[in-house]
Amino acid sequence: MSSKQTYRFPFAQYPAVRIALLMVGGILIGDQSEIDLSVLLTVFGLVCIITLLLDHLNKKRLSPNIKRFSTLLFLSSLALFGWIRMELSEQKTKLLIVQTLTASPWSEAELEGTIEQISRTASGKPRADITILETSLESGAFSKEEYKIRLLMEDGEFKQGDNIRFSGTVIPVSEKRNPYQFDYRAFLDQREISVQIRLDSLISQSKNNNARTWNWWRVRALKLIDQNFSKETAPVAKALLLGYKQDLEGASKQAFARAGLSHIMAVSGLHVGFIIAPFWIIIPFFWSKKYGRISGLILLILILYSYAGLTGFSSSVIRASIMAGLLTFGKLFNKSPNSINLTGVAAIGLLIWKPGQLFEIGFQLSFSAVLIILLVLPIIQNALPYWLRLRWYAKPLMVVIVSIVVQLGLYPIQVFYFGEVSLISPAANALFVPLLGLMVPFALGCLIISTAVPAFAATLIFPVEIFLKGMNAFVGFSSGLDWAWVETSLPSVLLFPFWAALIFFIASWRIPLIRWKWLTVSMFFFCVILSESVINKLDNRELTVTVFDVGQGDAALIQTPNRKNVLVDAGVWSPGYDSGVSVILPHLKEAGIERLDAIILSHPHADHIGGILSLIEEIEIDVIYNSGYEYESNLYRNYLELAEAKNIEVKSVKAGDKLNVDPALIMLVLGPEGEKFNNDPNQHSVVLNMIYEESEFLFTGDAGEDQEERLLENYGELLDTDFLKVGHHGSRTSSYSEFLEEVTPEIAVVSLAERNRFGHPHAEAIQRIQQTGTELYFTSRDKALVFISDGKRIWRKEWE
Incomplete structure (x- = not known):
């Protein structure tokens, strides 16, 4: 008689992983909850006391149910600990001084603090993250509470570690105002920054001369790189050796990403491995000495801690340093630590230190990549023929395999955050990673030598200079290849569990009893994703209109029932801001x-x-449709020239034209008329009437009184609509009563910025619109607006 085989996962081998996962759960709950910290601490204390009592009583062999309950309480205490740690990390944003500043936008304050990091905005202006030590408000209030701010500047010569005193104006931190837009407020919250201040005047500035701080050493190391490398390679050298990417231009960062080499610009386990490789080779020497093992461990900790300090204690370096330290400890003392469990230990340490790192891209990519390598790579290595492992090209081949494994394993995360995947990455990594193993420790050694013998170091570092120039040339060339990278989007959030199940299926390949279970789970999610896609294609007969919040401008996306996409206006351009880059393209x-x-x-x-x-x-x-109005501006001329260069047809439309975009829609052009009747481009706006079965939409551009009168003369009651995009941002020169009496919209949308130099919206225009009884929205107040029509009615869809 045979019994059914079962398999029990050896959880006892991975205690740190279990603890880390429970802490992650607690942190996620803490991020969303608003429970008072004192309540949490009380509950945590009670749970711990009860757990200890039950554990004590359990020694008297109580029932299994009591034991299970005790275990459940213990696991709950770990999740509660993560929850409490998250709440504690958020306390700085709840400081009275922080709440006072955030509640008083555009107020002035005098502050003193230390510069922690310097970066640049998209327009190239400097900005700094500063730890504030003293704050004086306009009201006379004074505080010595410590918190972080982001300082915005027009210019300035500041260094990391400088102590400055300045006066500034509180600038509101912009929140996420459009679907899929970068959430700047959440980004700053992850860095425990809740206040943004514009520099008005610098009162005093003193250099950081305290050699006991890592800021001082980091600035010193960056200066050494500037002295020993050319202007062309210094920014890359700073990123490669110290993870300092502030000097890299946006185009360079994008090129490295598309070449699949962006990971070498973020100091991580790869770099830590390069640093400790020489130490690993001499471990047998420490075995032979009386206190060699202890000395070796202390030396290793000093090396790892020093490098982590120089690189700014990034999560990837700390994770790699913890793992490297524990692995080397095992090597020195003849222990065999479990690498997966060590990853859990590193995660626990980081989450206790800064729980907010859980939401950072670097943390997610770093730990995901390590776990994928540890889970999948051994299976692939065992699948390789033995003879192949002995060939001279075995190591380069493994670099390619690791690159492919990581690239594929991280696919959902890369698509979710970046929308791009590099195809040339395996080849690029096979070419450069082995060379980096030599160049990184060699370059750091040369920088150390340069402090004593500058001239000799400059000669020594020449090979690194040539290497970096060659890498720059390769990156520039490869990222420009059409096939080197692809843009893609996440088909469904269910791709994450599907991908995870697939990874576990491969990882459990040698355990038949569970591998097919993982395959079943992955196929289940695959079928759900496929069904979701098919249902959306078959049943979606809805029209979607998204009115973007682009500030003081207009842009609206029409997604038709037959999956055609039309953009009405393209938003705002100003120095440092482009609606296309910031809002529209991320959405698309x-x-x-x-x-x-x-x-x-x-x-x-x-x-x-x-x-x-x-x-x-x-x-x-x-195709691009315009009003045909000739206008003198560089932007206007440039877009016509660029469209011609890209072979994009540009057509001028006039009243009476019909746009054939989707057979499910009727899109009629009501204006402008063919002839030019004044010198105001606003009065020659393209006016579009879109009809979807029983629903009508009217887009009026910046049409004013003159054009509204002509529309009334030509179309009269035919202007009646359900949805009105209000003309000219709610200006008093538009939306006249006679026009609105014929239009009679059920929904009206005004697109404008909250603070604008025109004073929009004007009260008289808004009063005229409100008198029609319409449901009125403002992008300045309501953010981006999404409206859906099934051909019978129109309703607003919440996107947040």
Whole structure:
């Protein structure tokens, strides 16, 4: 008689992983909850006391149920600990001084603090993250509470570690205002920064001369790199050796990402491995000495701690340092630590130190990559023929295999955050990673020598200079290849559990009793994803209109029932801001829209065509419709020239034209009329009437009183609509009563910025609109707005 085989996962081998997962659960709950910290501490204390009592009583052999309950309480205490740690980390944002500043936007304050990090905005202006030590408010209030701010500047010569005293104006931190837009507020929250201040005047500045701080040593190391490398290679050297990427231009970062080499610019386990490789080789020497093992461990800890300090204690370096330290401890003392469990130990340490790191991309990529390598690579290695492992090309081949494994394993995370995947990555890593193993420790050694013998170090470092120039050339060339990388989007959030189940299926290949269970789980999620996609394609007969919040400008995306995509206006352009880059393109990429079937530009002002250049550069466009109004501006001329260079047809439309985009829709052009009747581009706006069965939409650009009168003369009651995009941002020169009496919209949307130099919206225009009884929305107040129509009615869809 045979019994059914079963398999019990050896949880006891991975205690740190279990603890880390429970802490992660607690941190996630803590991030979303608003429970008072004192309540949590009380509950945590009671749980711990009860657990200890039950554990004591359990020694008297109580029932299994009591034992299970005790275990459950213990596991709950670990999750509670993560929850409490998250709440404690958020206490700095709840300080009275922080709450006072955030509640008083545009107020002035005098502050003193230490610069922790310097970076640049998209427009190239400097900004600094500062730990504030003293704060004086306009009201006379004074505080010595410590917290972090982000300082915005027009210019300034500041160094990391400088102590400065300054006066500034509190600038509100912009929240996420559009679907798929980068959440700047959440980004700062992860770094425990809740206040943003604009520098008005610098009162005093003193250099950091305290050699006992890591800031001082980091600044010193960066200065050494500037002295020993050329201007061309110094930014790359700083990123490669110290993880300092502030001097890298955005185009360079993008090129490295598309070449699949961005990971070498973020100091991680790869770099730590390069640093300790020489130490690992001489471990047998420490075995032979009386106190060799202790001395070796102390030396290793000093090396790892020093390098972590120089690189700014990033999560990837700390994770790698903890693992390297524990692995070397095992090597020195003849222990065999479990690498997966060590990863859990590293995660626990990081989450206790800074629980907010759980939400950082670097933390997620770093730990995911390590776990994928540890789980999947042994299976692949065992699958390789023995003879192949003995060949001279075995090690380069393994570099390629590791790169492919990591690239595939991280696919959902890369798509979710970046929307791009490098295809040339395996080849690029096979070429450069082995060389980096030599160059990184060699370059750091040369920098150390340069402090004593500068001239000799400059000669020694020449090979590294040549290597970096060659790598720059390769990155520039490869990232420009059409096939080197692909843009893609996340088809469903269920891709994450599907991918995880697939990884566990491969990892459990040698355990038949559970591998097929993982395959079943992965196939279940695959079928759900496929079904979701099919259902969406078959049943989605809805029309979606997304009115973006682009500030003082206009941009709206129309997604038709037959999956055509039309953009009405392209937002704002100003020095340092491009609606195309900041709002529209991220939305299109995340929504999986790879081409625009048409762009309709109502008129040639920069608040309506601002993002057109970036759109032409980055996405396929079938045709651009405009009003035909000739306008003198560089932006207008440049977009016409660029469209011609890209072979994009530009058509001028006039009243009476019909746009054939989707057979399910009728898209009629109501304006402008063919002839030019004044010198105001606003009065020659493209006015679009879109009809989907029983639902009608009217887009009026910046049409004013003159054009509204002509529309009334020509169309009268035919202007009646359900949805109105209000003309000219709610200006008093638009939306006149006679026009609104014919239009009678159920929904009206005003697109504008909260603070604008025109004083929009004007009260008289808004009063006229409100008198029609319409449901009125403002992008300045309501953020981006998404409306859905099934052909019978129109309703607003919440996107947050």
